[in-house]
Amino acid sequence: MSNKSDELNAIAEQVRACTRCPLYKTATQGVPGEGPANAEIMMIGEGPGFHEDQQGRPFVGAAGKFLDELLAHINLKRSDIFITNVVKHRPPNNRDPLPEEIEACRPWLDQQIELIQPRVIVTISRFAMARWFPNEKISAIHGKAKRFGHLMVVPMFHPAAALHNINLKPVLIEDFKKLPTYIQESKKADAGVSAPQPAPQKDPPAEQLRMF
Ligand code: URA
Numbered sequence: 001m002s003n004k005s006d007e008l009n010a011i012a013e014q015v016r017a018c019t020r021c022p023l024y025k026t027a028t029q030g031v032p033g034e035g036p037a038n039a040e041i042m043m044i045g046e047g048p049g050f051h052e053d054q055q056g057r058p059f060v061g062a063a064g065k066f067l068d069e070l071l072a073h074i075n076l077k078r079s080d081i082f083i084t085n086v087v088k089h090r091p092p093n094n095r096d097p098l099p100e101e102i103e104a105c106r107p108w109l110d111q112q113i114e115l116i117q118p119r120v121i122v123t124i125s126r127f128a129m130a131r132w133f134p135n136e137k138i139s140a141i142h143g144k145a146k147r148f149g150h151l152m153v154v155p156m157f158h159p160a161a162a163l164h165n166i167n168l169k170p171v172l173i174e175d176f177k178k179l180p181t182y183i184q185e186s187k188k189a190d191a192g193v194s195a196p197q198p199a200p201q202k203d204p205p206a207e208q209l210r211m212f
Contacts, residue, residue, distance in 0.1 A: 004037035004115055011111050015088045021104035023089035028053045033084025033112060040183055041081040042118035046125035047097050053090035058083050063160035070159065070176045082116055086127045102127055119186040120152045120179065129155040143175035145182045152182050
């Protein structure tokens with residue numbers, strides 16, 4: 001495989017052909033996610049909705065438009081980030097994805113994270129949040145970054161939630177404004193890691209895996 005983009009495209013092709021859970025039977029097509037292979041920020045939603053299912057692209061409906069607005073507040077465009085979902089085929093009538101569907105789809109998300117190695121993952125759905133913060137409430141931890149090895153994970157409210165509850169709009173805007181700082185912190189931490197280190201001991205730890 002020549003480069004990361006090709007590998008990402010290969011994953012996308014496999015997602016489109018995926019039959020690991022029954023969701024492919026009722027969906028129009030798989031929605032693998034999109035964005036650059038070297039994205040510093042990865043956003044993870046819940047699953048494709050009606051429009052995403054029709055177009056094969058993530059966050060193209062009303063929530064996606066608001067997401068574009070939120071990104072504009074921090075001078076980012078959709079094409080700067082990688083955006084995907086916990087499940088890649090639309091659950092019928094937008095019902096919640098089932099635990100077994102999330103589990104069946106997990107290897108695709110794992111591979112996308114492993115390949116892209118984003119600095120920051122923003123979870124924008126409770127199912128994405130549950131992966132890193134299984135027992136937390138979004139109201140308590142939104143906008144707060146937590147480190148997992150090299151990776152920072154920031155839970156945020158789903159943009160669609162702010163379309164239903166107008167009070168959440170300023171909250172999301174403020175949380176998005178923290179992202180540039182988190183990116184800077186991540187870069188500083190990496191610079192610290194690559195600074196001269198004491199001589200390794202007999203059994204040096206394997207290069208720290210990016211945890212997710
Ligand atoms: N909501 C999601 O969680 N994902 C999408 O792709 C669209 C809406």
